[in-house]
Amino acid sequence: MTYARPVRLAALAATLTLGSAVLAAGPAAAVTGPAVSAADNTYAYTAQITVGDHDRGCSGVLVDREWLLTAASCFAADPAAGLSVPAGKPATKTTAVIGRSDLTGTAGAARQIVELVPRTDRDAVLARLNRPVTNVAPVALATTAPTTGESLTLAGYGRTATEWAPLSLHTGTFTVDAPAATTASVTGTGSTAACMGDTGGPLVRGTAGTAQLAALASQSYQGGCYGIDATETRTGGVVTRVDDLASWVSATTGAVRVTDFNCDGVEDIAISDPRATVGGVGAAGLIRIVYGGGKGIAEINQNLDWVPGAAEASDWFGESLATVDYDEDGCTDLAVGTPAEDLGNTADAGMLDVLHGAAGGLGTGAVKNTHFEEGSGNGSLATAVAQAGDRFGDSIAAGVTAAGEPFVVSGAPGESVSGQAKAGAAFYLHGATNVIVHQDSTDVPGAPEPNDGFGGAVSADRNFFAVGAPGETIGADGGAGNLAVFSHTLTAAGLPTPRFGLDQDLDTVAGGAEAGDQFGYSLALAPYRPSGATSATDSILAVGSPGEDLDIDGVAKADAGNILTFRITAAGAYTQLNGLSQGTADDDVAGTAEAGDRMGAALTAINTAPRALSTTATMKLAVGTPNEAIGTAANAGAVHTFSLLGAPGANDRWLEAGDGDGIPTAPGADQQLGTSIHYTGTKLYVGLPLGPSTYGTLYALPLSNVTAGGTIAPVTTYQPGAGGLPAAGDRFGYAAR
Template sequence: MSRIRPRAALTGALLAAGVVSGVLTGAPAQAVSGSSAVPTTYSFTAQITVGDHDRGCSAVLVDPEWLLTAAGCFADSAGAPVPAGAPKTRTSVVVGPSELSQSFLMDTRRQIVELVPRADRDVVLARMSRPVTKVAPIALATSAPAPGEELKFAGYGRTASEWAPLDLHTGTYTVGSADATTAAVTGKAGTAACAGDAGGPVFRETGGKSTLVALSSRSYQGGCFGTDPAETRTDGLVSRVDDLAGWVSATAGTPRITDFNCDGVEDIAIADPKASVGGNDGAGAVRIVYGGGKGTTSVNQDLDWVPGGAEANDWFGEAIDTVDYNEDGCTDLVVGTPSEDLDKATDAGMVDVLYGAPDGIGTGSLKNTHFEQGSGTAAMAGSTPETGDRLGQAVAAGTTAAGEPFVVFGAPGEAIGSVAKAGMAFYAHDNTTVGITQDSTGVPGAVEAGDGFGAVIAADANNIAIGAPNEAIGDDAAAGNVAVFSHKLNSEKRPTPLFGLDQGLDTVSGGAEAGDQFGKALALVPYRPSGAAAATDSILVVGSPGEDLDIDGVNKTDAGNAISFRVTAAGSFSQLNEYDSGTATDDVAGTAEAGDRFGQTLAAVNTAPRAVSSAATMKFAVGAPGEAVGTAAKAGAITTFSLLGSPGAADRWIEAGTSNIPGPAAADQQLGSSIHYTGTKLYVGMPYGPTAYGALHALPMANVTAGGTNAAVTTYQPGQGGIPASGGRFGYSAR
């Protein structure tokens, strides 16, 4: 990039981001014309490489997953806006130290997968594919740069003698003046920011502690390699960040959205497993609605990039979840097809990860990762598809606390040896799979016919919960149990079993009874207790829709309940609360009645996973699809709670016709059969009516929070908004 001479150019042109000639094979141009830093000093500084060494910038680690850098590093031209979402060009980053040793590179090299730009200054937050744990982030300063103040700056740009140095270099600025978003600075003792320093940290050192004040943005580049020797000015502009702590914290702490085309706008996947495809009733489809008015698409097995073929009663999409499995910034769709026939094995089942891409799901070079027993590698290759296995009846996906993507899926009909339908689960990560059964080392329970281990699965960044709702406890058939694991792998390379839960334990309320189906529904979310540095604990909720309740001396069969537990980082558990509809006179909304099946479905979310958890951030919903509303049998209802505090302190009753869900309630609608929380909404599916094909309603948090004022609801249904006017169970699940 050409040097910057006139003052007018200085205030209007970005500091060169180090465009590198194609003939160079080393690192891109980076760093200041000052001295080298002491090894491991200022290791919060990072080196960005755009493309195949097309461009280089510097950056600073402000969160284990997030960097601050110059927006201009990602702009198509000087001053051009930078769109939110994944970078247009594959971009890698290495976070400190000042000497880029190969051993350290292996632990701190990441891809940048998401950009969140500022509109008011040359600043962008950049999310990395995985957290960096070996380098401490720098804290943002709390006061503005003052005239005459000296600030340190660092970067990996050019020096006075090198085009592409490998080491971090530092210099000192003297602040001239500051406005709301920038500060004018002058390099001290002949140092200047050079090409490639854009986005590097400008920081204040007080008492041996560094706090981030600004980012290098523009410079005359006097004394930098390649600059005209006649240019001696070391003046520049920096972009202030001392006032951005709230924005950084809010962005880093916001739950991840579903974003199949990686444009930074939330999308939604809506399953209709009974949809007809190519005349095959029940083949199943998943409808994708792209946010921002970017259209819709239908994913099904008649597409040439989706494994299998659409056949009657496959129920493609009976279970779905989302994760960025290939860590490219685009959300990927996990689809379970448990009724898929494989050769002569009826209902053997399969699972697919279908990859998102900038032009939409399935449009990238990588289309899918397929999981089918008897194929692939490791545990999948070593197992055999059999009639009734139902692989994919339950799926759960996410990333561990270390940032590693994973998928867990169940095969509850799997025979273990000669024991029919004992059940099995598979844990997929890092291009391999392992199988988990109740015969695996340390897994609670015993392999018994009909247990259905793997019928229900929940997972968060810390733990995994696998339900066996048909497990017999003593002589009580289908009393149910749950096994809880951490993501840490044991000596068998399986997730480490922590404990089992059932109502035969003294530490779990109630008693194990036939038909309770404890574990029929599960919800699991990260929890940060007061005093903890991060959300290292979890809260697990277990639904028992077959639980009979004594209400005012009258037994209510299958009224149902749910129980919450805290799972500590050390792997222990304690019960928190028991939830049910109770009596007509208690402080919980509703009244427990026979056949309600309260706890048939569960949904939970931590809306601020980086913050200390509170009653306002830990949200929980329970579906009771058997609830009668007036004389309308099985109209269904939902109750929302906080996961912290007493159940009746912050609950809200929801039925058709309330919370802006279209009504009125009618028989067999089974509201509550499909619920899912995101950080901003509760998605409520109504696959059984009243519309002919089903519908999905996105309820803002205010509509489902105690005392909240109802806001407009977004409704998705076949025949509207580009969604085909066909289906059978639209809204069966949504992610």
């Protein structure tokens, strides 16, 4: 059948405002079919999308717990002129209701759409939700194209024949006339037609558990739809094929989220220089933001009117960094620790700030900062008393739980607990409140003692967080160290649930507790999906002991350092996996253990494919050995990469300055390579804040450069005096996120 050029459904929705703004008519039933009852979950994966204050409405379909697939025309500025949609946060606040056939009910879930990833070859876009939907099953994508004569069922929330803004999901049947490369022409059976608001709605083959998404509603003549000229009787249209999009959907939904402070879909980077001079004040500290896509460079310091505090000598603003979308608006927020901040006359009490991202970058939105310090705010922080040397913000971890709740964990290793000076504590910041945990908290292993330093290291993933106490005395061994692991599940008292503690006097942990081991000095957690699991329910924990003494062929190597790795099950049980250390030049593991190496002083880990079954290739660990001697250069430092799975020696790679992997400078005494390392889904960031550059340098190494057997690709260098970065600073690259 030959059609005149169809009218773009979204274009009409833009001019006739409400469109599918309310869950209502779906394609076929939009005109003649019955509404789906509130109790019918057959099409629960269908979503109602509302752009702005009902400025425009569309339908969509849940294809992942955190992602909808819908029509790009729903978000195009002028769908009649083109379907180009910028990647990143939608220009207008957009909401989605999923799994609610009756909009007056409470079934399913309501979410915000915070990120768009458009296709350029068809009317389709992936839309990320601010939190996962846990009570509605996503629909599977079809793997074969629609065929001529095939019947597909459309579900949508658009108009019906008699309603402008119906309150029920509707469905209807369409027959495929002819498939094309990325589209197919269809005709509604009987008087069924797709109406405004059905754009982006799913067309499925099969029913219930066998349903497969074959196409999305795109264009329609809208014959018989409410508000359309009665002389228009055609019920045909064009749908967007999705049967060839599975790999794109999987790659997009399964990728590690990038740091994106200006929410444009391009990766940004925050680089701290905590010893930088600000306004003539030494070691006040600053952070430089490099926006991806050539969108400029910004400096953040405490002399800005939207950043709490003021630039003061030895504040070390930016000594610790972490990133998370704390306010769930689609823009990455930057958590900044200033543990040496004086509060009034209380020296080094410390504070933490979450600097909020926005379309114009950090600090440009309506809410610019969320501030945390002891003695203010709510929860445990409100009742805490800031004391000299608390160092709140000394270590920071941030992320999103498996349930989708953002959180920040902040260590305060100098906190006095039950009268024990510097026993240490950690604060768990989530939502509108916060709680304190320490070794005098219920079920937390260990007991508060002077100089334990609980909170000296923290790490977290979607399942758990870990808090190190590297100064803990085990038996009579001072500074042997221990750690505690918590789940994000809160107890009846509102506290994170303690799962277990680890120290080297346990039979289940290799080695033995010795004075100065500093077990728990560094920590790294990464989510792990084991065989048989449908998601990354488990985690792998790496624990650094840079003070560990090693015996190498009968020769004692004091403070050579090592790392132990553990698998943590969803239930919170643990099993040790591997011990990582250097040995001799003849060992499988690269490097030679030497006294004072302090291997494990810094750790970073990542699962580069957190949705997929975990493998040796996706589970990555990097280890800093800052005091490694390279040739005659004492304390030149090195970085050692491993897989968190499999045999250590079969998957390790040694990185030192000048060895061709991407750090071009020659090894130098006291450069301490390995003090600053951080994994993202695509790079390993390695800082050289102590030289050889006058100001410090940060290198972004592609993952192939740091993976055993990987090829060497060009690196990105960030250095003051180049690439638009001001030629100033002191320890640029001290931390990067």
